[in-house]
Amino acid sequence: xxxxxxxxxxxxxxxxxxxxxxxxxxxxxxxxxxxxxxxxxxxxxxxxxxxxxxxxxxxxxxxxxxxxxxxxxxxxxxxxxxxxxxxxxxxxxxxxxxxxxxxxxxxxxxxxxxxxxxxxxxxxxxxxxxxxxxxxxxxxxxxxxxxxxxxxxxxxxxxxxxxxxxxxxxxxxxxxxxxxxxxxxxxxxxxxxxxxxxxxxxxxxxxxxxxxxxxxxxxxxxxxxxxxxxxxxxxxxxxxxxxxxxxxxxxxxxxxxxxxxxxxxxxxxxxxxxxxxxxxxxxxxxxxxxxxxxxxxxxxxxxxxxxxxxxxxxxxxxxxxxxxxxxxxxxxxxxxxxxxxxxxxxxxxxxxxxxxxxxx
Amino acid sequence: xxxxxxxxxxxxxxxxxxxxxxxxxxxxxxxxxxxxxxxxxxxxxxxxxxxxxxxxxxxxxxxxxxxxxxxxxxxxxxxxxxxxxxxxxxxxxxxxxxxxxxxxxxxxxxxxxxxxxxxxxxxxxxxxxxxxxxxxxxxxxxxxxxxxxxxxxxxxxxxxxxxxxxxxxxxxxxxxxxxxxxxxxxxxxxxxxxxxxxxxxxxxxxxxxxxxxxxxxxxxxxxxxxxxxxxxxxxxxxxxxxxxxxxxxxxxxxxxxxxxxxxxxxxxxxxxxxxxxxxxxxxxxxxxxxxxxxxxx
Numbered sequence: 001x002x003x004x005x006x007x008x009x010x011x012x013x014x015x016x017x018x019x020x021x022x023x024x025x026x027x028x029x030x031x032x033x034x035x036x037x038x039x040x041x042x043x044x045x046x047x048x049x050x051x052x053x054x055x056x057x058x059x060x061x062x063x064x065x066x067x068x069x070x071x072x073x074x075x076x077x078x079x080x081x082x083x084x085x086x087x088x089x090x091x092x093x094x095x096x097x098x099x100x101x102x103x104x105x106x107x108x109x110x111x112x113x114x115x116x117x118x119x120x121x122x123x124x125x126x127x128x129x130x131x132x133x134x135x136x137x138x139x140x141x142x143x144x145x146x147x148x149x150x151x152x153x154x155x156x157x158x159x160x161x162x163x164x165x166x167x168x169x170x171x172x173x174x175x176x177x178x179x180x181x182x183x184x185x186x187x188x189x190x191x192x193x194x195x196x197x198x199x200x201x202x203x204x205x206x207x208x209x210x211x212x213x214x215x216x217x218x219x220x221x222x223x224x225x226x227x228x229x230x231x232x233x234x235x236x237x238x239x240x241x242x243x244x245x246x247x248x249x250x251x252x253x254x255x256x257x258x259x260x261x262x263x264x265x266x267x268x269x270x271x272x273x274x275x276x277x278x279x280x281x282x283x284x285x286x287x288x289x290x291x292x293x294x295x296x297x298x299x300x301x302x303x304x305x306x307x308x309x310x311x312x313x314x315x316x317x318x319x320x321x322x323x324x325x326x327x328x329x330x331x332x333x334x335x336x337x338x339x340x341x342x343x344x345x346x347x348x349x350x351x352x353x354x355x356x357x358x359x360x
Numbered sequence: 361x362x363x364x365x366x367x368x369x370x371x372x373x374x375x376x377x378x379x380x381x382x383x384x385x386x387x388x389x390x391x392x393x394x395x396x397x398x399x400x401x402x403x404x405x406x407x408x409x410x411x412x413x414x415x416x417x418x419x420x421x422x423x424x425x426x427x428x429x430x431x432x433x434x435x436x437x438x439x440x441x442x443x444x445x446x447x448x449x450x451x452x453x454x455x456x457x458x459x460x461x462x463x464x465x466x467x468x469x470x471x472x473x474x475x476x477x478x479x480x481x482x483x484x485x486x487x488x489x490x491x492x493x494x495x496x497x498x499x500x501x502x503x504x505x506x507x508x509x510x511x512x513x514x515x516x517x518x519x520x521x522x523x524x525x526x527x528x529x530x531x532x533x534x535x536x537x538x539x540x541x542x543x544x545x546x547x548x549x550x551x552x553x554x555x556x557x558x559x560x561x562x563x564x565x566x567x568x569x570x571x572x573x574x575x576x577x578x579x580x581x582x583x584x585x586x587x588x589x590x591x592x593x594x595x596x597x598x599x600x601x602x603x604x605x606x607x608x609x610x611x612x613x614x615x616x617x618x619x620x621x622x623x624x625x626x627x628x629x630x631x632x633x634x635x636x637x638x639x640x641x642x643x644x645x646x647x648x649x650x651x652x653x654x655x656x657x
Contacts, residue, residue, distance in 0.1 A: 075456075077456055077459075077460060079463070121637075124637055124640040124641045125640055128640060128643055130454075130456045131398065131455055131456055131459060131598075132594060132640060134456060134459060134460070135398075135590050135591075135594050135636070136594070136633075136636055136637065136640060138400070138587060138590065139587050139590065139591060139632055139633040139636055140633060142584055142587040142629070142630075142632070142633065143629075143630040143632075143633035143634075146626075146627060146629045146630050147627065147630070149626075150626040150627065265580070266580075266584050266587075267467075267470060267580065267583075267584075270463055270466065270467055271467065273460070273463065274463065274464065274467055277460070307475060309471045309472075309474045309475040310471065310475070311471075312467055312468075312470055312471030312474065313467075313468055313471030313472060313475070314471075315464075315467050315471075316464045316465065316466070316467030316468030316469070316470070316471060317464070317468060318464070319460070319461065319463060319464030319467065320446060320461055320464040320465065320468070323450065323453075323457055323460060323461045323464065324446065324449045324450060324461070
């Protein structure tokens, strides 16, 4: 009797697993279809302006991925990801000017250097409470702005800083990979890099670090009691986020060919945090939405002639709305709202068409 | 290395800045202790108040005194409104979420300010006390600077006494310890919280006005001056008013005394970050973990 119970239970769990994998397979197909569309068809459908805007949108998806990981998976708030991005952009540009190394190697090196720098800065705060990390990273955002105004971004000059005052003439441009010199080709390149970063994050989330992060997010003392090394895993998350953000920074430099300090204001870190919250921090899809919000909405505002400040206002309202009513962000709200709309429309249609009859 | 006489002029400037950071810090810490909200929009609220005062004086030609009062009142009312709406909605959430929500307010205000007062126009507020100065050693000191330092001292001491002596102050301290138990004891929690929001907002308005005069009247600059205050509050571990005051004074002084040193003068505004990191390194020796429930809820 007991055996048959166990057998029924295991059969039902197998069925559940099969259902889950079917759902996973559908998700995978949709994602793969989406990525293939973005890679193959999208660049030819878009105007040059929108190709450039989409490239930045995809780049910022990587940044949002890192920040979303920190906020959603571990429950740490970093308000300095804009500064880490600027660090990555600086390191990337410096390496691209200084070396003739293949582009992917420069990307990985940039990621690693940014990772070390970012983690070093975050380390003192990681050992105290979450609010302190938020404050220290906000101060970091301010401090990096101060440094960048003085050092500027490398523009092919000599010395450690690699900056030469070139008030006349156009400064040499930050190079792109040789296989992706044109805007559409570079867009595709960025999409592939972003895909790899998302897979890297997924690999972490599905593995041991993901479980440790989930434990830390639920309760730090419980995680500690269960034998999770809280500081190490927090640092791990911070390092991973800095790594992907660094890579995004290097891509950003190549995308625009030249970088200026004023493109990384302190407020960018706050805006980044806002769109990541609005997108949704509990799924990777939220990072995709965040990238779109951050770049496509201001891009569209520019085209429509709407002042850019409205985007900032929108993000501010978005943060308040998300935190008070929808903590899972648009990534969760959109599908459920669409489903509700679908049910509503279906209900209206059913009422209008009586059972078995024609429309009145 | 510059001589002592090079440093002297920067002492009153540093002390004045420190005084304003101190009064902002006191406002922030008291609000945090009473409601659990670390108001990161503190600078933005002060900035908007100062910009409103600027418009009142320069466009509507309202007497300056009324404009200054309006600036301070705006701080109080705006903060109170936020507290009444979002403070309540988020009352049961983690301090991290409450702080993050104030960033939404900061962004909202930043957007509105940049829309209504475009950054391309240079604006300034000159308080009447700027025009009367006296010399102290080699330094020229104006009365606005004296007021800033004095206000910082008075607010720190006054708030400390207020929290200790008055009924509402005692209620605030009780709230800081445990909101639920305080409510059970019959303390009108909402009213006490409203008082904390309003009081802290008045300080935000006053700080905005003073900083607009002493430092700059630019929406971005004033919004992110909150970083200096945050550093002082962090060094005080969001708890002690005295430490907040001392830290704020040190930050103001160090930030300004670096000015004559050519090699690092461009990096002087990193002071709050460097001091906060140093303080954190010092704290983390104790390996203190936050045993509040982590994560976003």
